[in-house]
Amino acid sequence: MKVLTLDLETSPNLAHVWSLWNTNVGLSQLIESGEVLCFAAKWHDKKQVMFFSVKQHGKAAMLEAAHKLLSEADVVVHFNGQRFDIPHLNREFLEADMEPPAPFAQVDLLKVVKRQFRFPTNKLDYVAQKLGVGGKTPHTGHQLWVDCLSGDEKAWALMRKYNMQDVVITERVYDKLMPWIPSHPNHRLYSESDELVCPNCGGPELKMQGKAYTSMSVYQRYRCADCGKWSRGNKRLDATEITDIK
Numbered sequence: 001m002k003v004l005t006l007d008l009e010t011s012p013n014l015a016h017v018w019s020l021w022n023t024n025v026g027l028s029q030l031i032e033s034g035e036v037l038c039f040a041a042k043w044h045d046k047k048q049v050m051f052f053s054v055k056q057h058g059k060a061a062m063l064e065a066a067h068k069l070l071s072e073a074d075v076v077v078h079f080n081g082q083r084f085d086i087p088h089l090n091r092e093f094l095e096a097d098m099e100p101p102a103p104f105a106q107v108d109l110l111k112v113v114k115r116q117f118r119f120p121t122n123k124l125d126y127v128a129q130k131l132g133v134g135g136k137t138p139h140t141g142h143q144l145w146v147d148c149l150s151g152d153e154k155a156w157a158l159m160r161k162y163n164m165q166d167v168v169i170t171e172r173v174y175d176k177l178m179p180w181i182p183s184h185p186n187h188r189l190y191s192e193s194d195e196l197v198c199p200n201c202g203g204p205e206l207k208m209q210g211k212a213y214t215s216m217s218v219y220q221r222y223r224c225a226d227c228g229k230w231s232r233g234n235k236r237l238d239a240t241e242i243t244d245i246k
């Protein structure tokens with residue numbers, strides 16, 4: 001299973017505004033729409049963090065790189081990417097007259113965090129620090145975007161570092177959350193071998209531990225010795241002929 005962690009940065013929309021408070025910006029006030037400035041990505045089994053930007057590679061080459069990586073990936077891991085990163089890239093592909101990348105499954109860690117836990121905030125920086133896997137690279141706030149848009153080399157160096165660090169901590173959070181991820185794409189289905197492996201991490205050591213019960217049947221239950229994910233077999237060990245009426 002080829003797992004790609006991805007994160008991107010966009011430029012803000014640029015508009016004429018008449019007030020700073022409670023402003024609705026009409027389309028005629030929009031001067032420039034936001035675009036993808038850069039992205040960082042990392043394969044789960046490789047050390048290298050890749051980075052592509054409009055500054056360093058130009059927009060077309062950056063989009064080609066993103067398209068190629070997404071097309072190679074079986075699974076794309078991100079933090080809020082289902083609402084942000086992937087639709088932004090899709091829009092860029094469409095506007096550049098590119099075809100859709102090959103389909104991939106997505107694991108959105110923001111969704112996992114929201115669904116499984118109650119943190120005081122679900123922000124990546126907070127969750128990563130709380131789990132002890134580092135935090136975001138400090139930066140100069142909005143000024144960083146202003147400086148990058150004016151082509152400042154130092155600002156771009158910081159943006160690169162910031163974006164790459166986001167991918168690093170997103171992947172570490174993914175590893176921490178592994179046994180908590182519901183309906184992770186099943187590793188067994190992506191491997192040639194028919195040996196039992198953990199559906200979430202692909203680890204080979206599954207311990208039989210108890211039984212899994214539904215209202216009709218009983219199955220063997222397993223626990224992954226690598227990540228701790230619980231799973232079950234699909235062979236019925238027993239079934240009832242009588243069940244209640246719902």
Ligand SMILES: [Zn+2]
Nearest residue numbers: 198201224227
């Ligand atoms: Zn596992």
